[in-house]
Amino acid sequence: MHLFELKAEIPAAAAGIVDDILLEHGFERWSVFDDVIVRRAWLAGICESETQAGEEWTRLAPLLAAGGVAPLTTPAVRALGDADWRDSYKAHFHPWRFERLHWVPVWLRDSYALPTGDKVLWLDPGLAFGTGNHETTRLCVERLVVRAREQGVKDRVIDAGCGSGILALSAALLGYSEIEGFDNDAEAVRVSGENAELNRLAGRVQFAVGDLVTGLASRQAGVVLANIQADVLMRFANELVGAVAPGGTLILSGILAHENEVVRAAFSRAAPGWTMDFRLLGEWSDVCLLPPAH
Numbered sequence: 001m002h003l004f005e006l007k008a009e010i011p012a013a014a015a016g017i018v019d020d021i022l023l024e025h026g027f028e029r030w031s032v033f034d035d036v037i038v039r040r041a042w043l044a045g046i047c048e049s050e051t052q053a054g055e056e057w058t059r060l061a062p063l064l065a066a067g068g069v070a071p072l073t074t075p076a077v078r079a080l081g082d083a084d085w086r087d088s089y090k091a092h093f094h095p096w097r098f099e100r101l102h103w104v105p106v107w108l109r110d111s112y113a114l115p116t117g118d119k120v121l122w123l124d125p126g127l128a129f130g131t132g133n134h135e136t137t138r139l140c141v142e143r144l145v146v147r148a149r150e151q152g153v154k155d156r157v158i159d160a161g162c163g164s165g166i167l168a169l170s171a172a173l174l175g176y177s178e179i180e181g182f183d184n185d186a187e188a189v190r191v192s193g194e195n196a197e198l199n200r201l202a203g204r205v206q207f208a209v210g211d212l213v214t215g216l217a218s219r220q221a222g223v224v225l226a227n228i229q230a231d232v233l234m235r236f237a238n239e240l241v242g243a244v245a246p247g248g249t250l251i252l253s254g255i256l257a258h259e260n261e262v263v264r265a266a267f268s269r270a271a272p273g274w275t276m277d278f279r280l281l282g283e284w285s286d287v288c289l290l291p292p293a294h
Helices: 012-024 050-066 085-092 135-151 166-174 186-198 230-235 237-242 257-270
Strands: 003-010 030-035 040-047 076-081 096-098 101-105 119-123 157-160 179-183 205-209 221-227 244-256 275-281 284-290
Touching: 003 012, 003 050, 012 030, 012 040, 012 050, 040 050, 050 076, 096 135, 101 135, 101 166, 119 166, 135 166, 135 221, 135 244, 135 275, 135 284, 157 166, 166 179, 166 186, 166 205, 166 221, 179 186, 186 205, 230 237, 230 244, 230 257, 237 244, 237 257, 244 257, 257 275, 257 284
Parallel strands: 101 119, 157 179, 157 221, 179 205, 221 244
Antiparallel strands: 003 040, 003 076, 030 040, 096 101, 244 284, 275 284
């Protein structure tokens, strides 16, 4: 059976908005491919017929318009033939690295030259894993790598809203031994487990279904990561702050640059006396919080 791909380029800054639209309205056949390196993004769907592709686009287009997203190119439909549909996305995925940690598409496993002593996380978009190229992911993992280098890897790590597991699995590669990841989406937890197996990290991270209340209840960690949209971070600021162990670090991302100030204000109220700083990457930003020294 032939599959059909419908694809359109979208503004790179709108990738997160489109991701949210797809999730909220159940467009399971669709994905956003965001490449921060070349600052381009694409929306693509895989359908069983041209008719189905057209019907899906007819439903999706008004939702994009309501979200303020205008595709940069006219959606194009093409038959994928007998080729694995994942091959159509390879042109959009590139390896990237930060210090001694690399994130590399799995199809380069036999050819990628990994420097001696470095670690690699293999990424497979066919498992809905993405490439980690989104700014929000990069901001988080860079903070994690720097903390591991400067303070060691003895702390417990919690990845709140783990998605497909990239942050928690990166922590495992860095050498952290006590790592937990949770998500309120059971499918995300399943995919996180598959990605752990892909990287021979099964059992190194404990993945579970949970939200920011149940997932953090009675838990504290030296490193708490939350790459979630800004309004959710602010709504659960008390829970996130309460999950940070003395001397720990709270790393927040998923925050649009123009939202950063209001997020910092919300966490200043939830964590008086804590120090914080932030960074910008493209249209996105992070916030890092440290409790006062005792």
